[in-house]
Amino acid sequence: MAAANEHTVLQFATPSSTTSILTARIHPLVIFNVCDCFVRRPDSAERVIGTLLGSILPDGTVDIRNSYAVPHNESSDQVAVDIDYHHNMLASHLKVNPKEIIVGWYSTGLGVNGGSALIHDFYAREVTNPIHLTVDTGFTNGEGAIKAFVSSNLSLGDRQLAAQFQEVPVDLRMVEAERVGYDVLKATAVDKLPNDMEGMELTMERLLGLVNDVYKYVDSVVEGQTPPDNNIGRFIAEAVASLPKLPPQVFDNLVNDSLQDQLLLLYLSSITRTQLSLAEKLNTAAQML
Amino acid sequence: MATMARSFLQAISKDEAVAPPLRVVQIEGLAVLKIIKHCKEFAPTLVTGQLLGLDVGSVLEVTNCFPFPVRDDDEEIEADGANYQLEMMRCLREVNVDNNTVGWYQSTVLGSYQTVELIETFMNYQENIKRCVCIIYDPSKADLGVLALKALKLSDSFMELYRAGNFTGEKLREKNFSWMDIFEEIPIKVSNSALVSAFMTELETDAPVSQGDYDRLQSSTTPFLENNMEFLIKCMDDLSMEQQKFQYYYRNLSRQQAQQQAWLQKRRTENMARRSAGEEPLPEEDPSNPIFKPIPEPSRLESFLITNQVSNFCGQINGVAGQNFSRLYLTKALHEN
Numbered sequence: 001m002a003a004a005n006e007h008t009v010l011q012f013a014t015p016s017s018t019t020s021i022l023t024a025r026i027h028p029l030v031i032f033n034v035c036d037c038f039v040r041r042p043d044s045a046e047r048v049i050g051t052l053l054g055s056i057l058p059d060g061t062v063d064i065r066n067s068y069a070v071p072h073n074e075s076s077d078q079v080a081v082d083i084d085y086h087h088n089m090l091a092s093h094l095k096v097n098p099k100e101i102i103v104g105w106y107s108t109g110l111g112v113n114g115g116s117a118l119i120h121d122f123y124a125r126e127v128t129n130p131i132h133l134t135v136d137t138g139f140t141n142g143e144g145a146i147k148a149f150v151s152s153n154l155s156l157g158d159r160q161l162a163a164q165f166q167e168v169p170v171d172l173r174m175v176e177a178e179r180v181g182y183d184v185l186k187a188t189a190v191d192k193l194p195n196d197m198e199g200m201e202l203t204m205e206r207l208l209g210l211v212n213d214v215y216k217y218v219d220s221v222v223e224g225q226t227p228p229d230n231n232i233g234r235f236i237a238e239a240v241a242s243l244p245k246l247p248p249q250v251f252d253n254l255v256n257d258s259l260q261d262q263l264l265l266l267y268l269s270s271i272t273r274t275q276l277s278l279a280e281k282l283n284t285a286a287q288m289l
Numbered sequence: 290m291a292t293m294a295r296s297f298l299q300a301i302s303k304d305e306a307v308a309p310p311l312r313v314v315q316i317e318g319l320a321v322l323k324i325i326k327h328c329k330e331f332a333p334t335l336v337t338g339q340l341l342g343l344d345v346g347s348v349l350e351v352t353n354c355f356p357f358p359v360r361d362d363d364e365e366i367e368a369d370g371a372n373y374q375l376e377m378m379r380c381l382r383e384v385n386v387d388n389n390t391v392g393w394y395q396s397t398v399l400g401s402y403q404t405v406e407l408i409e410t411f412m413n414y415q416e417n418i419k420r421c422v423c424i425i426y427d428p429s430k431a432d433l434g435v436l437a438l439k440a441l442k443l444s445d446s447f448m449e450l451y452r453a454g455n456f457t458g459e460k461l462r463e464k465n466f467s468w469m470d471i472f473e474e475i476p477i478k479v480s481n482s483a484l485v486s487a488f489m490t491e492l493e494t495d496a497p498v499s500q501g502d503y504d505r506l507q508s509s510t511t512p513f514l515e516n517n518m519e520f521l522i523k524c525m526d527d528l529s530m531e532q533q534k535f536q537y538y539y540r541n542l543s544r545q546q547a548q549q550q551a552w553l554q555k556r557r558t559e560n561m562a563r564r565s566a567g568e569e570p571l572p573e574e575d576p577s578n579p580i581f582k583p584i585p586e587p588s589r590l591e592s593f594l595i596t597n598q599v600s601n602f603c604g605q606i607n608g609v610a611g612q613n614f615s616r617l618y619l620t621k622a623l624h625e626n
Binding site: 027028029031032033035036037038039040041042065066068069071082085088089091092095096097137139172197199200203204207243246248251255258259262263265266268269270272273276279280 | 317318319322323326327330353356357358359373376377380383384385386435436467468482484485487488492505506514518521525528532596599600602603604606607608610611612613614615617619620621623624
């Protein structure tokens with residue numbers, strides 16, 4: 001098949017749209033996987049390909065949750081994919097999580113070329129309308145572009161001419177990564193995972209920073225340095241108004257009650273700890289008659 | 290350090306090199322994400338998986354991991370499970386992933402992971418691998434915005450004791466061994482390859498506050514604390530049951546001792562009577578008499594484990610209560626302004 005040209009003008013048969021794919025949602029684990037496989041690729045290979053696992057949601061979004069690499073050989077005119085390996089890994093993954101099915105495949109490197117069309121064909125035999133993800137690990141154009149494509153076949157009458165890869169918007173759900181903490185995932189080495197109190201400290205610092213920013217903005221608007229923006233003003237008013245309106249006495253009572261509850265818990269746990277060390281001493285120090 | 294000096298000396302004297310003690314576990318961000326994803330998907334079921342990586346000096350590197358399928362019934366899945374493992378490791382080998390097993394991970398609920406099964410699994414792994422580690426992840430704490438990842442190892446002294454199978458008070462007193470010495474927690478370091486770090490830097494959202502922060506600033510921790518307290522109370526009940534077992538044992542022991550003394554007295558008077566009558570004195574011991582049968586001392590392992598769990602719960606409660614204090618003062622300050 002000829003290589004796909006992204007600006008083609010040929011008319012193509014509209015795909016029978018049982019589910020037309022609207023967007024692709026990618027979890028951060030997939031990106032990590034792809035990068036890891038790329039770093040570990042054999043020296044002869046220029047790019048890595050692999051299978052994407054996930055599920056298709058009823059509104060047409062493809063939720064890509066997991067992936068694994070598949071060994072392949074690529075030369076200028078031939079592509080060989082290790083199909084057995086692909087099926088074996090698929091079976092193993094399905095054992096753990098039977099809901100994650102094949103939704104497509106990925107490759108590193110920017111853009112789509114002839115070999116990709118062949119591989120895409122292979123995946124199209126496994127699942128209808130696979131999605132093709134390219135992760136640009138070479139950082140061409142100065143950015144690591146993550147793009148997703150769907151292919152549709154171009155045919156003139158009965159003859160298959162080409163496959164057109166249309167880009168599909170990509171939604172990167174970084175919620176899990178945020179939960180773990182970007183500092184942990186971004187740095188090449190993190191010496192210590194932050195524990196409860198340190199994380200709390202970080203969060204409070206950030207909150208303080210935000211409040212300071214808002215203060216500065218309001219001050220500068222009042223002094224006339226920055227033109228006022230009604231939207232921002234409304235947001236600020238909403239935020240301030242969302243504090244519950246309690247009379248100070250009631251609020252103080254609330255806070256004090258909660259404080260006392262927490263203190264009670266702390267006291268209980270300290271007592272338990274003391275009890276434990278006592279019991280330990282009694283147990284092992286008991287003398288045999 | 291003393292241990293390093295010792296291994297250096299031994300290296301000079303061309304003896305068998307002693308492996309330096311494990312100081313740090315270095316995990317890749319990829320493995321962390323995989324563990325979190327797997328544990329969270331299957332919560333509240335407890336799941337396990339295998340850790341793969343390299344053992345380098347005093348650092349144990351974990352570079353990848355794969356989950357184990359959940360076992361429904363253990364009979365026919367024994368062979369299946371082993372096959373799955375071999376299959377996964379073979380496939381991963383083909384894509385150049387390190388396929389040295391360095392341990393396993395498991396999820397837990399509220400930190401109640403110190404069980405006998407854990408110890409047994411550890412001993413199993415220890416047979417084959419020189420150094421293995423167990424990573425515990427607690428998905429319920431993720432709602433509070435804390436990354437609850439811990440690396441555990443059995444201490445060497447405990448392993449010796451376990452192999453000897455002997456947990457009596459005597460032995461423990463000799464070694465000065467307390468319940469805190471069973472598990473050793475090893476600090477975790479997270480590392481990422483440069484490529485991944487480049488991607489993450491680019492993909493980082495510009496929002497100054499992240500989801501983790503939202504989670505941490507939530508002030509409704511009551512369900513978590515309630516669950517913790519419930520578990521704590523249950524564990525204390527178990528602990529008191531164990532204590533009662535000991536008391537029972539000691540009571541029996543002292544009763545037996547008293548019986549032995551009484552019997553001995555009787556024998557002695559009998560012997561004196563016999564000597565005065567000119568007959569052979571009877572032996573002062575009679576192993577066939579049931580009062581001389583030594584009563585087995587109950588193992589302290591259970592009570593140690595329970596103690597560990599209780600201490601864990603206490604620690605968690607402390608942590609969350611501390612966080613709550615900060616949050617309460619924060620709301621107070623906000624309200625005043």
